[in-house]
Amino acid sequence: MSLPPSKARVVIIGGGIIGCSVAYHLAKKGWTDVVLLERKQLTSGTTWHAAGLIAQLRATENMTRLAKYSQELYGDLEAETDVATGFRRTGSITVALTDERQEEIFRQASMARAFGVEVEEISPEEVKSRYERLNIDGVKAGVYLPRDGQGDPGNIALALAKGARMRGAQVLERVKVTGLRKDGRRVSGVEWQTLEGTGVIECDHVVNCGGMWGHELGRMAGANVPLHACEHFYIVSDTVPNLGRLPVLRVPDECAYYKEDAGKMLLGAFEPNAKPWGMSGIPESFEFDQLQEDFDHFEPILEKAVNRMPMLAEVGIHTFFNGPESFTPDDAYHLGLTPETDNFWVAAGFNSIGIQSAGGAGMALAEWMEAGEKPFDLGDVDISRMQPFQGNRQYLFERSKETLGLLYADHFPYRQKATARGIRRTPLHEHLKSHGAVFGELAGWERANWFADEGQEREYQYSWKRQNWFENAAREHMAVRENVGIYDMSSFGKIRVEGPDAEAFLNYVGGGDYSVPIGKIVYTQLLNQRGGIEADVTVTRLSEAAYLVVTPAATCLADETWMRRHIGDFRVVITDVTAGEAVLAVMGPNSRKLLQAVSPNDFTNAKNPFGTAQEVEVGMALARVHRVTYVGELGWEVYVSADMAAHVFEVLHAAGQEMNAKLCGMHMMDSCRIEKGFRHFGHDITCEDHVLEAGLGFAVKRDKTDFIGREAVLRKRDAGLDRRLIQFRLGDPEPLLYHAEPILRDGEVVSFLTSGSYGHALGSAIGLGYVPCTGEDVQQVLSSSYEIEVAGVRFKAEASLKPFYDPKSERVKV
Known part of the structure; x- marks a missing residue:
C-alpha cells in the first residue's frame, strides 16, 4: 500500500x-x-x-x-x-393522494418548466399505464419526469x-x-x-x-x-416474474418510494419519526455495516405498500436493510x-x-x-x-428525528419545524406569548409570525391555500398601513464594526458611502467582484470610530464572515452584538404620535429625518431609534439594551392601547415589504444577482475610487442590463404566490418569481422576478403581456418597475 x-x-x-x-x-x-x-x-x-x-x-x-x-x-x-455506473434514465413518477399534495406536485411541475426540466402532469389512468402493477385507488394525479433515472x-x-x-x-x-x-x-x-x-x-x-x-x-x-446519522430502512423483494423496467415511483403521502432493480422491487421509506443513530460515536470497526433490523418500525410503511403494490404480498422479502445516513438540521x-x-x-x-x-x-x-x-x-x-449552537449534540439528536421524515412530508409554505424549538428567544418572547403570539423559527430564533385572536388556536393549520392565520396577518398588515403596529425585530443580526479604520474599511467592503455624520443610516450592499450582492444591510454611524451593521437574522454569521475575510490591514474589530439589544419596530402613519406619547424627545423631520438615528428616552429607559422601514410606512426601529427591553415594550404597548395599536408578526412584515417592492436577501437578491439588475444602483456610490465590485458595476453600467427585477401584481385576487412560479412573457416562459406574498392593501398576490431584457429599454419590457403560472394555471399579471404601493415613497418621509 x-x-x-x-x-x-x-x-x-x-x-x-x-x-x-x-x-x-x-x-x-x-x-x-x-x-x-x-x-x-x-x-x-x-x-x-x-x-x-x-x-x-x-x-x-x-x-x-x-x-x-x-x-x-x-x-x-x-x-x-x-x-x-449502471446509470439509466428510467423516468420518475410522483403521485398525490390528497388535494393538498396534488397542488404541491402541480406547483412543482410548473417550477420544473421554469427551470427547464421536462415534466408532464398525468391522470391516475396515465399513472397506471406507466405502472400497471400499481393500485391507483385514492390516487388523484401524478407528475412524470421522463429524464430522471437511477444508477x-x-x-x-x-x-x-x-x-x-x-x-x-x-x-x-x-x-x-x-x-x-x-x-x-x-x-x-x-x-x-x-x-x-x-x-x-x-x-x-x-x-x-x-x-x-x-x-x-x-x-x-x-x-x-x-x-447527525439516522437509520434508513428499505426492503428488496425476491425476483418478480416479468417485472420489466419501471420508472422510479414516489408515494410521499405513504412515506414510500419504489425502484425496480434487476427484476426485484426495492421499497424505501422516509418515516415521520426517524431513529437517530450513533449517539455514542460510530464504532471504529464500521465498514459496510448494516444496523439491527427493526421490523416493527418499518411495518406501518410496509402495510400501506402492500396495498399500493399488491405484488409485494405475492413475493418474499429478499433483503431487509437498515443503514445509517447523515441528516442536517x-x-x-x-x-x-x-x-x-x-x-x-x-x-x-x-x-x-x-x-x-x-x-x-x-x-x-x-x-x-x-x-x-x-x-x-x-x-x-x-x-x-448554520448557527454555532446547531452543532450542539442534543439539538442534533432531537432535530434529526424530524428532518428525515420531512423529505416526504407535505412541503407547505411557512411550514415550521416541530422539534428542537425554543432555543434562541428574544427578551420580549414571554410578553409576546402572553398576547397571543404564534412563533416560527429562523436560524434558531423564536419569532412572532402572527398573533392569534382570543379563543383561536395558537398553531399553524397548513395548506397551499389561505391558511388559518391569513386574516390575522391581513389585519396586522392594515394596522401598519392605516394606523400603527408594533413588532419584534430583535432577531435581526447586529454587527459592530469599530476601530480607527472603520470608515475606510466599510468604504472598501461596501458599495455605499459611509463617510457620513454620526447618526446617519446608510442602506447598502456588500458586493463581490462580479457586482453580485453578498449582503443587504443598513449601516449606522454610532461614533467617529464605530458603526452598527444590521443584517437579516439568517445571514448574520455569513455577513460577519464576509467582512472578516476582507479585513486585510485595516485596523478594525468586528463583533456580533445581536443578543445585546432588543429591537421593537413601531410602524405606521401614527407611529410618530405613539413615540411622542412615551418619550420627551423630538421625532419631527427637522430633528430626526428619514435615514437618521438618535438617542432617546422611552418611559424610564434609554434607547436609540433608527428612522428606517422595511414595510414602506413612517416608522422607527427602537433599539434598547436587553435589560430594559421588557420595560420599553410595556410602555409602548400600554400607550398603544389608547390608539388601537396592533401587535404584529413577521408575516405582516413580508406582505408589506413585497407591496413596496423591497428585496428579500436570499430570494430576490443573491451573490449572483448584479446590484444594478436588482434595481439597487441608487445605493452604490460609483464615484468612490476603490470598493469591492466597483469595476463590475461600471462595466454593467456601460454594457447595459441583461435582465431586470420586476414587480408583478395578479389581476385575480384569489391565487397565492410563494416563489418559483413561472413568469410568461407574451405566452412564453422566460423566468420565475424569486419571492411572492399577498398584498392585502392592494387586494391580490404580489411577486418579484427577473425578466431577461438584453438590448431592450424599460418601455419595451413593460409593454409586453405577462402571466404567472400557478400549479399549471396561468393568471394575467401587471408588471412594474416602480412599487405598486406608494411608488414615490411619500409615506415614509412625512
Missing part, C-alpha cells in the same frame, strides 16, 4: 461519492497534489447502500442546475473510465475515483485521519495513521467529505458541521468554506440525496476553491448558514 505524501495542495477526507466527486473535479481543473484519504474502503460508509435515485428537480434553480449536472456527468462517466451508487463513486486517478490524484484507502494541525485560522496539516505507521501531510486546503463522521472532523478543525446539505477557518472546506450531510447531488456539488465546490468565490448562488447549502 502506498503511504500518503508529506505535502499536498489539498487533502480530501472521506471516500464516499462526494469525496470522490470533489477529487475528480479538482483534478479535472488541473489541480496537482490532490490526495483523498479513506479510513476503510471507498464507499464503505453510506454510499454503498444508497438507493441510487437520480432526480433532476430540486426546490431552487441552482440546486436543480447541480442535480441536472450530476445526471449528465454520470451518463458520460462510463465511457470515460470504463467503470460501469449504481458504489460504481459511480468508483468511476469518479478512477477519473480522479487518471488525472493524477492519489486515492488512498485504509488511512485514518487522527487529527488536524492548525496555524491561526488555517489548517496546516492532516495527521494520519495506517497499520504501517503514522505521519502528517502539510497542505494548503482540507475538504471534509466525512459524511456521518463530518461533525467530528469539523471539531478537529474548530469548525461547526452540524449533522434543515434538510439541505453542507457545502463551502467553514466560517471559522480560511482553508477548511466541507461537502457533507446529504440527507439521502447524495447520489443525485454529488456530481454537481463536487463541481460547484471545485469551482469555488479554484476561483476563491462561489460560482453562483449556493445559499441553500452554504455551510455559513
Whole structure:
C-alpha cells in the first residue's frame, strides 16, 4: 500500500461519492497534489447502500442546475473510465393522494418548466399505464419526469475515483485521519495513521467529505458541521416474474418510494419519526455495516405498500436493510468554506440525496476553491448558514428525528419545524406569548409570525391555500398601513464594526458611502467582484470610530464572515452584538404620535429625518431609534439594551392601547415589504444577482475610487442590463404566490418569481422576478403581456418597475 505524501495542495477526507466527486473535479481543473484519504474502503460508509435515485428537480434553480449536472456527468462517466455506473434514465413518477399534495406536485411541475426540466402532469389512468402493477385507488394525479433515472451508487463513486486517478490524484484507502494541525485560522496539516505507521501531510486546503463522521472532523478543525446519522430502512423483494423496467415511483403521502432493480422491487421509506443513530460515536470497526433490523418500525410503511403494490404480498422479502445516513438540521446539505477557518472546506450531510447531488456539488465546490468565490448562488447549502449552537449534540439528536421524515412530508409554505424549538428567544418572547403570539423559527430564533385572536388556536393549520392565520396577518398588515403596529425585530443580526479604520474599511467592503455624520443610516450592499450582492444591510454611524451593521437574522454569521475575510490591514474589530439589544419596530402613519406619547424627545423631520438615528428616552429607559422601514410606512426601529427591553415594550404597548395599536408578526412584515417592492436577501437578491439588475444602483456610490465590485458595476453600467427585477401584481385576487412560479412573457416562459406574498392593501398576490431584457429599454419590457403560472394555471399579471404601493415613497418621509 502506498503511504500518503508529506505535502499536498489539498487533502480530501472521506471516500464516499462526494469525496470522490470533489477529487475528480479538482483534478479535472488541473489541480496537482490532490490526495483523498479513506479510513476503510471507498464507499464503505453510506454510499454503498444508497438507493441510487437520480432526480433532476430540486426546490431552487441552482440546486436543480447541480442535480441536472450530476445526471449528465454520470451518463458520460462510463465511457470515460470504463467503470460501469449502471446509470439509466428510467423516468420518475410522483403521485398525490390528497388535494393538498396534488397542488404541491402541480406547483412543482410548473417550477420544473421554469427551470427547464421536462415534466408532464398525468391522470391516475396515465399513472397506471406507466405502472400497471400499481393500485391507483385514492390516487388523484401524478407528475412524470421522463429524464430522471437511477444508477449504481458504489460504481459511480468508483468511476469518479478512477477519473480522479487518471488525472493524477492519489486515492488512498485504509488511512485514518487522527487529527488536524492548525496555524491561526488555517489548517496546516492532516495527521494520519495506517497499520504501517503514522505521519502528517502539510497542505494548503482540507475538504471534509466525512459524511456521518463530518461533525467530528469539523471539531478537529474548530469548525461547526452540524449533522447527525439516522437509520434508513428499505426492503428488496425476491425476483418478480416479468417485472420489466419501471420508472422510479414516489408515494410521499405513504412515506414510500419504489425502484425496480434487476427484476426485484426495492421499497424505501422516509418515516415521520426517524431513529437517530450513533449517539455514542460510530464504532471504529464500521465498514459496510448494516444496523439491527427493526421490523416493527418499518411495518406501518410496509402495510400501506402492500396495498399500493399488491405484488409485494405475492413475493418474499429478499433483503431487509437498515443503514445509517447523515441528516442536517434543515434538510439541505453542507457545502463551502467553514466560517471559522480560511482553508477548511466541507461537502457533507446529504440527507439521502447524495447520489443525485454529488456530481454537481463536487463541481460547484471545485469551482469555488479554484476561483476563491462561489460560482453562483449556493445559499441553500452554504455551510455559513448554520448557527454555532446547531452543532450542539442534543439539538442534533432531537432535530434529526424530524428532518428525515420531512423529505416526504407535505412541503407547505411557512411550514415550521416541530422539534428542537425554543432555543434562541428574544427578551420580549414571554410578553409576546402572553398576547397571543404564534412563533416560527429562523436560524434558531423564536419569532412572532402572527398573533392569534382570543379563543383561536395558537398553531399553524397548513395548506397551499389561505391558511388559518391569513386574516390575522391581513389585519396586522392594515394596522401598519392605516394606523400603527408594533413588532419584534430583535432577531435581526447586529454587527459592530469599530476601530480607527472603520470608515475606510466599510468604504472598501461596501458599495455605499459611509463617510457620513454620526447618526446617519446608510442602506447598502456588500458586493463581490462580479457586482453580485453578498449582503443587504443598513449601516449606522454610532461614533467617529464605530458603526452598527444590521443584517437579516439568517445571514448574520455569513455577513460577519464576509467582512472578516476582507479585513486585510485595516485596523478594525468586528463583533456580533445581536443578543445585546432588543429591537421593537413601531410602524405606521401614527407611529410618530405613539413615540411622542412615551418619550420627551423630538421625532419631527427637522430633528430626526428619514435615514437618521438618535438617542432617546422611552418611559424610564434609554434607547436609540433608527428612522428606517422595511414595510414602506413612517416608522422607527427602537433599539434598547436587553435589560430594559421588557420595560420599553410595556410602555409602548400600554400607550398603544389608547390608539388601537396592533401587535404584529413577521408575516405582516413580508406582505408589506413585497407591496413596496423591497428585496428579500436570499430570494430576490443573491451573490449572483448584479446590484444594478436588482434595481439597487441608487445605493452604490460609483464615484468612490476603490470598493469591492466597483469595476463590475461600471462595466454593467456601460454594457447595459441583461435582465431586470420586476414587480408583478395578479389581476385575480384569489391565487397565492410563494416563489418559483413561472413568469410568461407574451405566452412564453422566460423566468420565475424569486419571492411572492399577498398584498392585502392592494387586494391580490404580489411577486418579484427577473425578466431577461438584453438590448431592450424599460418601455419595451413593460409593454409586453405577462402571466404567472400557478400549479399549471396561468393568471394575467401587471408588471412594474416602480412599487405598486406608494411608488414615490411619500409615506415614509412625512
